[in-house]
Amino acid sequence: MRGGGPAILVAALTLAATPATAADRLVSSLSSHIVKITPSFTGTELVLFGIVDRDAEAPPRRGGFDIVATVKGPPETLVVRRKERVVGIWVNTESRTFVQVPSYLATLSSRPIEAIVSLDVARRLQLGLRRTLLPQQIGPDTADVVRDDPFRSAFLRLKDARKLYVEEKDAVTFQTPILYSATIPVPAGAPTGTYNVDLKLFADGALVASSTEAFDVIKFGFEQFVAQSAVDHGLLYGLATAAMALMTGWLASVMFRRD
Amino acid sequence: MEIYLPIAGMPVNIFVVFAMGLAVGFISGMFGIGGGFLMTPLLIFLGIGPAVAVATVSSHIAASSFSGVITYWRRRALDLQLAAMLLLGGFVGTAAGVWLFTYLRTLGQLDLTISLSYVILLGSVGGLMVIESVRAILRARSGKPIEIRRGGTHTWFHGLPLKLRFKQSRIYVSTIPVWTIGFLMGFIGAIMGIGGGFLLVPMLIYFLRVPTNVVIGTSMLLTLVTMATATILHSVTNHLVDAILALILMVGGVMGAQFGARAGARMRGERLRLLLGVLVLAVGVRFFVDLVLPPEDLYSIRMLEGPQ
Numbered sequence: 001m002r003g004g005g006p007a008i009l010v011a012a013l014t015l016a017a018t019p020a021t022a023a024d025r026l027v028s029s030l031s032s033h034i035v036k037i038t039p040s041f042t043g044t045e046l047v048l049f050g051i052v053d054r055d056a057e058a059p060p061r062r063g064g065f066d067i068v069a070t071v072k073g074p075p076e077t078l079v080v081r082r083k084e085r086v087v088g089i090w091v092n093t094e095s096r097t098f099v100q101v102p103s104y105l106a107t108l109s110s111r112p113i114e115a116i117v118s119l120d121v122a123r124r125l126q127l128g129l130r131r132t133l134l135p136q137q138i139g140p141d142t143a144d145v146v147r148d149d150p151f152r153s154a155f156l157r158l159k160d161a162r163k164l165y166v167e168e169k170d171a172v173t174f175q176t177p178i179l180y181s182a183t184i185p186v187p188a189g190a191p192t193g194t195y196n197v198d199l200k201l202f203a204d205g206a207l208v209a210s211s212t213e214a215f216d217v218i219k220f221g222f223e224q225f226v227a228q229s230a231v232d233h234g235l236l237y238g239l240a241t242a243a244m245a246l247m248t249g250w251l252a253s254v255m256f257r258r259d
Numbered sequence: 260m261e262i263y264l265p266i267a268g269m270p271v272n273i274f275v276v277f278a279m280g281l282a283v284g285f286i287s288g289m290f291g292i293g294g295g296f297l298m299t300p301l302l303i304f305l306g307i308g309p310a311v312a313v314a315t316v317s318s319h320i321a322a323s324s325f326s327g328v329i330t331y332w333r334r335r336a337l338d339l340q341l342a343a344m345l346l347l348g349g350f351v352g353t354a355a356g357v358w359l360f361t362y363l364r365t366l367g368q369l370d371l372t373i374s375l376s377y378v379i380l381l382g383s384v385g386g387l388m389v390i391e392s393v394r395a396i397l398r399a400r401s402g403k404p405i406e407i408r409r410g411g412t413h414t415w416f417h418g419l420p421l422k423l424r425f426k427q428s429r430i431y432v433s434t435i436p437v438w439t440i441g442f443l444m445g446f447i448g449a450i451m452g453i454g455g456g457f458l459l460v461p462m463l464i465y466f467l468r469v470p471t472n473v474v475i476g477t478s479m480l481l482t483l484v485t486m487a488t489a490t491i492l493h494s495v496t497n498h499l500v501d502a503i504l505a506l507i508l509m510v511g512g513v514m515g516a517q518f519g520a521r522a523g524a525r526m527r528g529e530r531l532r533l534l535l536g537v538l539v540l541a542v543g544v545r546f547f548v549d550l551v552l553p554p555e556d557l558y559s560i561r562m563l564e565g566p567q
Contacts, residue, residue, distance in 0.1 A: 238494025
């Protein structure tokens with residue numbers, strides 16, 4: 001047994017090293033790693049770019065390369081409610097809770113995902129909004145439900161309407177066979193936190209390489225100060241707002257005094 | 260020019276919000292009310308969450324009522340003693356209202372409660388105001404003297420204990436109805452985001468027989484304190500007061516109120532009441548229509564926990 005240890009280790013190392021020596025690599029970068037929400041913030045775009053580092057010994061890729069980038073914002077727990085007519089008026093009745101789902105989700109690809117990989121692979125890698133796991137609270141457990149569940153569809157639709165869930169089939173473009181770029185839209189209502197970018201490189205329907213990036217969305221300067229004080233120092237914030245109201249009222253009565 | 264609101268979490272056009280403050284301020288100055296019943300629905304219409312709208316409007320009303328209070332104070336046209344008694348009830352009412360607001364938010368029925376309260380309260384009060392003022396106008400046209408309902412008339416609650424003499428208002432009533440009115444004002448103010456001036460003024464006149472020369476000043480003082488309290492309580496419990504939004508609204512509001520007050524001074528009392536009645540009724544009807552018509556989207560979404 002003692003002699004077998006190093007042999008296994010060597011075998012494992014060789015296996016792990018094989019793709020690195022005989023495969024293509026994906027090199028990626030972001031135009032910025034920080035998005036600042038300032039008073040004039042109305043949404044922005046980040047550029048994701050890089051190259052496919054071809055390996056001379058890797059097999060030739062006659063079909064060219066494809067890239068699927070999945071951007072996920074910080075997780076959040078949400079409740080989706082449905083209105084029904086109760087004695088003539090519309091009232092929230094049924095509701096579902098989505099547990100720890102991405103607050104922001106973008107699937108950017110160079111071609112439609114169905115054209116890049118088989119459905120099996122797409123499902124396993126959770127490529128595309130339809131195939132991303134969205135766990136719901138079901139009793140004491142959490143589980144994803146069927147794809148055409150009305151609450152799930154409504155959730156995706158509402159997120160899409162706020163531009164928080166995005167799917168673009170032609171967002172990743174190849175300038176040359178190995179040079180690529182894509183724009184990641186960051187909408188005005190983007191939640192603050194860390195966003196993870198997961199890039200996957202495909203060739204001839206197979207996953208060849210992957211790479212990850214990350215950026216942060218932060219409230220900056222005055223915005224940050226106001227939002228932070230509202231949560232951390234509720235009482236002081238309330239007193240300050242009330243004092244501001246009194247100041248404004250007093251100033252008006254002084255400025256417009258007629259008697 | 261777009262500006263990002265840190266608490267509402269969305270950009271708004273600063274001029275649109277300022278114009279809204281100006282317009283509502285004009286109306287509030289004209290009728291001597293806070294104007295919250297107009298401002299809250301307008302903000303919701305702009306896309307701001309109802310909870311943030313209700314919480315933020317409270318600080319806007321505090322600003323416009325404070326400038327009113329100063330004006331009435333200079334003229335000695337407010338009853339401090341009555342206001343203090345109303346406030347005792349008002350504080351309890353505001354605290355109860357903020358508590359219920361928080362509870363309903365967790366149940367997911369806050370929006371419905373706000374809408375229903377608007378329909379019931381504005382519909383009935385607006386309707387009554389329209390009927391009353393139309394009658395007064397008709398009576399004035401036909402040349403009959405206007406009925407003055409003051410003094411001598413006693414209602415059942417004049418028999419209640421804990422009577423107190425309010426010198427400035429020259430009334431002698433039980434403090435129980437005074438506390439009750441204060442409580443109601445604080446309560447609905449916290450839940451609906453309205454100061455309730457359009458409710459309080461008629462209640463003080465009809466139930467407590469407070470003379471008209473001190474009624475508006477006293478009502479404004481009560482509105483000021485309950486709304487300032489609501490601002491603080493909403494900040495502490497729900498963190499929903501957007502100070503940036505509040506500042507734009509209140510600057511517009513206090514300016515508009517000055518022009519409104521001048522326009523209002525030139526109008527006859529019953530005409531003014533008719534206009535206000537129509538306005539109140541219209542907002543109530545608008546909320547009713549929204550409740551009854553099938554909504555554009557049956558589904559709505561709300562974050563339970565996660566990033567800001």
